[in-house]
Amino acid sequence: MSNTFQVDLRGIVDLLSHHLYASPRVYVRELLQNSVDAITAAGTPGLVSITTGADALRVSDNGVGLTEAQVHELLATIGRSSKRDELGFARHEFLGQFGIGLLSCFLVADEIRVHTRRAGAEPVLWTGYSDGRYDVRAGADREPGTTVTLVPRRGSEHLLSAETVRELAGLYGSLLPVRVEVDSFDVTTGGLPWAAGNDLHAYAQSVFGFRPLDVVPLDVPEAGLTGVAFVLPTPVNPAARGGHRVYLKRMLLAESVEGLLPEWAFFARCVVDSTELRPTASREALYDDSLLADTREAIADQLRGWLVRLATTDPRRLGEFLSIHHLGVKALALHDDEMLRLVEQWVPLETNMGFVTLAEFRERHGVLRYAAGHDEFRQLASIAAAQELGVINGGIVYHADIVERLATVDPEVRVERLEPSDVAARFSAVDTDTELRLRPFLAAAQRRLDRLGCEVVVRGFDPAGVPALYLVSRAAAFNEQFTQSRDAADDLWGGVLDALSRVTTVDRPQLVLNHRNALVRRITALGDPELAGLAVESLYGQALMLGQHPIRPADAALLTSSFMGLLDRAVPQEKGEDR
Numbered sequence: 001m002s003n004t005f006q007v008d009l010r011g012i013v014d015l016l017s018h019h020l021y022a023s024p025r026v027y028v029r030e031l032l033q034n035s036v037d038a039i040t041a042a043g044t045p046g047l048v049s050i051t052t053g054a055d056a057l058r059v060s061d062n063g064v065g066l067t068e069a070q071v072h073e074l075l076a077t078i079g080r081s082s083k084r085d086e087l088g089f090a091r092h093e094f095l096g097q098f099g100i101g102l103l104s105c106f107l108v109a110d111e112i113r114v115h116t117r118r119a120g121a122e123p124v125l126w127t128g129y130s131d132g133r134y135d136v137r138a139g140a141d142r143e144p145g146t147t148v149t150l151v152p153r154r155g156s157e158h159l160l161s162a163e164t165v166r167e168l169a170g171l172y173g174s175l176l177p178v179r180v181e182v183d184s185f186d187v188t189t190g191g192l193p194w195a196a197g198n199d200l201h202a203y204a205q206s207v208f209g210f211r212p213l214d215v216v217p218l219d220v221p222e223a224g225l226t227g228v229a230f231v232l233p234t235p236v237n238p239a240a241r242g243g244h245r246v247y248l249k250r251m252l253l254a255e256s257v258e259g260l261l262p263e264w265a266f267f268a269r270c271v272v273d274s275t276e277l278r279p280t281a282s283r284e285a286l287y288d289d290s291l292l293a294d295t296r297e298a299i300a301d302q303l304r305g306w307l308v309r310l311a312t313t314d315p316r317r318l319g320e321f322l323s324i325h326h327l328g329v330k331a332l333a334l335h336d337d338e339m340l341r342l343v344e345q346w347v348p349l350e351t352n353m354g355f356v357t358l359a360e361f362r363e364r365h366g367v368l369r370y371a372a373g374h375d376e377f378r379q380l381a382s383i384a385a386a387q388e389l390g391v392i393n394g395g396i397v398y399h400a401d402i403v404e405r406l407a408t409v410d411p412e413v414r415v416e417r418l419e420p421s422d423v424a425a426r427f428s429a430v431d432t433d434t435e436l437r438l439r440p441f442l443a444a445a446q447r448r449l450d451r452l453g454c455e456v457v458v459r460g461f462d463p464a465g466v467p468a469l470y471l472v473s474r475a476a477a478f479n480e481q482f483t484q485s486r487d488a489a490d491d492l493w494g495g496v497l498d499a500l501s502r503v504t505t506v507d508r509p510q511l512v513l514n515h516r517n518a519l520v521r522r523i524t525a526l527g528d529p530e531l532a533g534l535a536v537e538s539l540y541g542q543a544l545m546l547g548q549h550p551i552r553p554a555d556a557a558l559l560t561s562s563f564m565g566l567l568d569r570a571v572p573q574e575k576g577e578d579r
């Protein structure tokens with residue numbers, strides 16, 4: 001036995017009001033849409049005239065109107081629409097397609113009256129109630145066209161007030177090709193805002209609240225899309241996707257539509273109109289199909305083109321753009337090759353030779369050498385600069401990753417992480433005579449620092465103002481951690497670590513005393529071994545702090561004792577007191 005689904009209208013209205021549409025305000029859009037479609041179907045110039053009043057809201061059009069048979073078929077059947085072809089596809093010229101729009105009026109009214117007449121047919125009055133009943137009777141005589149009357153539901157009066165209706169009709173319908181009046185006030189503006197000769201900066205200010213840094217025209221013929229992208233004049237978080245104002249066939253879809261631009265174009269807000277993109281049933285978002293994907297790609301190309309043009313024709317403006325959006329651009333450079341190239345060519349990064357782009361840095365230094373951490377950079381920047389060794393500060397967010405990624409996408413790019421040994425290799429050894437002379441001093445200094453696991457060497461390097469450097473290779477830093485773990489580990493794990501330590505031989509950290517420094521030279525020449533020892537310990541402490549190395553308890557104790565020792569030497573003794 002075959003039966004037909006029964007529909008509970010109350011249930012459907014509830015579903016639409018609470019779950020499909022974001023707000024009851026959409027009823028104005030649905031009424032406008034029906035009138036515009038009826039005018040399009042009539043094929044003559046038309047007018048949609050809305051009148052507000054305390055008792056009812058009336059929307060009149062001089063469109064095709066409906067015969068009595070059509071009223072029964074179209075208005076009384078949920079999901080039935082005159083705007084689909086025989087195969088059920090939406091007909092291109094119409095805004096509507098789903099056959100549910102009129103129901104949205106039940107969001108604000110308990111009673112909907114449709115007074116309609118098709119040319120050559122009798123006028124009809126259809127009245128629908130939110131409890132699911134409707135009746136059809138002969139209507140008073142009228143011109144061909146349709147008038148929809150809504151009697152506000154208690155509590156919804158504000159949604160049908162003159163002010164709200166004018167605002168909503170203007171919001172949704174201002175670009176419609178058919179004239180729309182609310183209480184005789186024309187809410188349609190005529191042409192598209194991005195037509196030649198319009199002040200687009202003022203337009204951006206009015207719709208988005210900012211004056212754009214630049215305006216990029218958009219044109220995607222396969223989507224019947226035209227519009228503009230406004231470049232934001234202030235930084236934004238690329239993850240917080242701002243929406244775009246999208247019109248479909250000149251009816252506003254929504255003010256904050258997502259998915260129109262690729263992620264990397266976070267810096268632009270668009271206003272577009274498309275004849276081919278499709279809405280979802282709620283008409284509040286774009287349907288995510290292959291046409292939307294192609295459109296996104298085409299818009300992306302146009303924004304890329306804008307960036308490339310700027311680079312060649314207006315580098316000053318590109319610089320301005322990058323100074324505003326550099327964080328977002330850098331974040332995207334980590335997974336977008338175009339953005340990576342943009343950063344390489346145009347974004348100046350901090351190096352020990354000042355702010356330069358990666359492209360300039362490569363040209364000057366060949367290798368993209370970077371310090372992985374901020375501290376590592378601070379420690380070695382000036383010393384490396386004095387040795388003509390360029391170093392990029394990789395301690396700034398994204399920089400190290402950007403440099404590394406450049407090497408993975410371009411085999412020509414050589415990247416090296418800076419090792420303190422790279423710097424030390426450029427220090428000069430002292431001459432043989434001096435070395436011989438320094439031997440006893442070095443042996444004594446080494447004895448003082450042995451228990452701290454540090455090796456003392458003397459070299460000559462610039463700048464001469466730096467007396468000593470504490471250099472830890474990555475292997476030595478690892479060994480340091482390793483030893484600490486060994487000390488804290490239990491027997492079983494400790495045994496494993498012991499076994500491992502036997503196969504890893506590492507350099508010890510080095511305290512490099514600078515023989516070009518006058519104070520260091522005086523210290524090495526001291527005849528008093530105790531004072532020389534205190535001085536070496538102090539230089540060790542000072543080098544640790546200069547390089548922002550961790551201060552272990554043993555280092556802190558040594559710092560205190562050497563400082564006190566030096567103070568003791570410096571402050572004159574009182575008579576009769578023991579040292």
Ligand SMILES: Nc1ncnc2c1ncn2[C@@H]1O[C@H](COP(=O)(O)OP(=O)(O)OP(=O)(O)O)[C@@H](O)[C@H]1O
Nearest residue numbers: 034035038074081082096097098099100101102146
């Ligand atoms: N002002 C009008 N003039 C003439 N016909 C109308 C008018 N309003 C509604 N109709 C008829 O009623 C039908 C149902 O309208 P409804 O708004 O529910 O759906 P739709 O416009 O077809 O599609 P959508 O749900 O996408 O808006 C329409 O297809 C149209 O034939």
